Amino acid sequence: MTGKTLFEKVWERNTVTEEAPDRPAILHVGLHLVHEVTSPQAFTVLKERGLKVRRPDLTLATIDHSVPTLPPGPDGELPYATEAAKHQVETLRQNCREHGIELLDLDDPRRGIVHMVGPELGRTHPGRVVVCGDSHTSTHGAFGALAFGIGTTEVGHVLATQCLFQRKPKTYRVHFEGQLTDGVTAKDMALAVIARLGMDGGTGYVLEYTGEAVEALSMEGRMTLCNLSIEAGARAGMVAPDETTFAYLKGRPGAPDDLDAAVRSWSELRSDPDATYDASVTLDASAITPMGTYGVSPHEAAGLGGSVPEGTASDVALGYMGVHEGQELSSIKVDRVFVGSCTNGRIEDLRLAASILRGRRVDEKVRMLVVPGSEAVKREAETEGLDAVFREAGAEWREPGCSMCIAMNGDRGEPGELVVSTSNRNFRGRQGEGVRTVLASPATAAASAVTGHLTDPRTLGAEA
Numbered sequence: 001m002t003g004k005t006l007f008e009k010v011w012e013r014n015t016v017t018e019e020a021p022d023r024p025a026i027l028h029v030g031l032h033l034v035h036e037v038t039s040p041q042a043f044t045v046l047k048e049r050g051l052k053v054r055r056p057d058l059t060l061a062t063i064d065h066s067v068p069t070l071p072p073g074p075d076g077e078l079p080y081a082t083e084a085a086k087h088q089v090e091t092l093r094q095n096c097r098e099h100g101i102e103l104l105d106l107d108d109p110r111r112g113i114v115h116m117v118g119p120e121l122g123r124t125h126p127g128r129v130v131v132c133g134d135s136h137t138s139t140h141g142a143f144g145a146l147a148f149g150i151g152t153t154e155v156g157h158v159l160a161t162q163c164l165f166q167r168k169p170k171t172y173r174v175h176f177e178g179q180l181t182d183g184v185t186a187k188d189m190a191l192a193v194i195a196r197l198g199m200d201g202g203t204g205y206v207l208e209y210t211g212e213a214v215e216a217l218s219m220e221g222r223m224t225l226c227n228l229s230i231e232a233g234a235r236a237g238m239v240a241p242d243e244t245t246f247a248y249l250k251g252r253p254g255a256p257d258d259l260d261a262a263v264r265s266w267s268e269l270r271s272d273p274d275a276t277y278d279a280s281v282t283l284d285a286s287a288i289t290p291m292g293t294y295g296v297s298p299h300e301a302a303g304l305g306g307s308v309p310e311g312t313a314s315d316v317a318l319g320y321m322g323v324h325e326g327q328e329l330s331s332i333k334v335d336r337v338f339v340g341s342c343t344n345g346r347i348e349d350l351r352l353a354a355s356i357l358r359g360r361r362v363d364e365k366v367r368m369l370v371v372p373g374s375e376a377v378k379r380e381a382e383t384e385g386l387d388a389v390f391r392e393a394g395a396e397w398r399e400p401g402c403s404m405c406i407a408m409n410g411d412r413g414e415p416g417e418l419v420v421s422t423s424n425r426n427f428r429g430r431q432g433e434g435v436r437t438v439l440a441s442p443a444t445a446a447a448s449a450v451t452g453h454l455t456d457p458r459t460l461g462a463e464a
């Protein structure tokens, strides 16, 4: 018998009914995360059919996409962008109350972006199936969980049954040889992977990231890497749990009571040496440099020391971005910078951005917004004085939420502006109508804020 991959082991642990030619497998869901945007119709279906939530204890809700990042006005009211946004928040509140689901509400010190709070609270465990009506659920794969986004209809299924129909995806090993060099981050690794695989190179697969450069990453870095798996079309991304994972979980409220026993079981969750994958690719980690995107899809990315490559993005995409083939990436002028999101809104990301801004100023033509991904990150950053560093440099420091990653809450750029953003999607109009997005690491974002053009942070002496 040949060995098994990490994915296969997690799949087996959670299979209720095997897949058959005429029907998908049924998986048990260990953690169902819920947010205000994709849950309302699912709850409506439950109501229409008179169904209850099967496992409120395995369900956790938070408010992130629609919430303003500015504090309440003089009237005590939050400055919601639209009535619809306010309504989504109120609807989630009502649904959670009705079904006994724990909600991290706006006054809850544990609230944050959905993919931040699961890990922070210790609710994301190795070996679990984690789902959410949100594509970047892949983030949780950093713990060796099988984590993926589901549609609103499936959100309803999981609420009602705690189970999910699923066809077994194929396995793809993404192996890194060697170590990252100074000033290069998990975000650059992720963009390098997507650039290599292409926008749909991962379609139908679960990626497993392996190699010493992955093992050397903190949990924050692993989350950044897994977060972006979906942008190569993959179903999920995973990293085998190890001492770094166990140390992160230790002492968190949602960690198992008998952590030692759990760690013994989790330690088996790694691919066997003789396991076979359906596909594999190897990247040289030491050759990766700070990356930036130049097109309107995350795979249109290149090293910042280079230029826009020939024939990799359409004329329409380059026209929208206002760049041309052969143009040096470092010549791209920047109007705004956004540091935040479930990709790069964690404490390590803010520390990195602050390390570059300390003692420097944001260029006078650039507006910079820093949005912590959760209340916990905000508190930690303020304790360390990072908020002061950002403010003194001329950046704005806001309340936690998705913010300009998706611009659903009113935080957006003006038409034609170019934003260097630490988020995960550079689609047309993602950060506001006509706004152009360059995806990059927090170090690159901060360095670009200082110089006013897309900048390799190593030129400012950055060490990740």
Ligand SMILES: CC(C)[C@H](C(=O)O)[C@@H](O)C(=O)O
Pocket (backbone or CB within 6 Å): 037, 038, 065, 133, 134, 135, 136, 149, 406
């Ligand atoms: C709003 C939500 C459905 C969406 C997603 O699924 O990812 C959002 O979080 C995003 O990042 O585009």
Ligand code: SF4
Pocket (backbone or CB within 6 Å): 064, 065, 113, 114, 115, 134, 136, 341, 342, 343, 401, 402, 405, 406, 423, 424
């Ligand atoms: S921060 Fe961005 S990518 Fe993450 S959940 Fe929010 S909108 Fe989606």
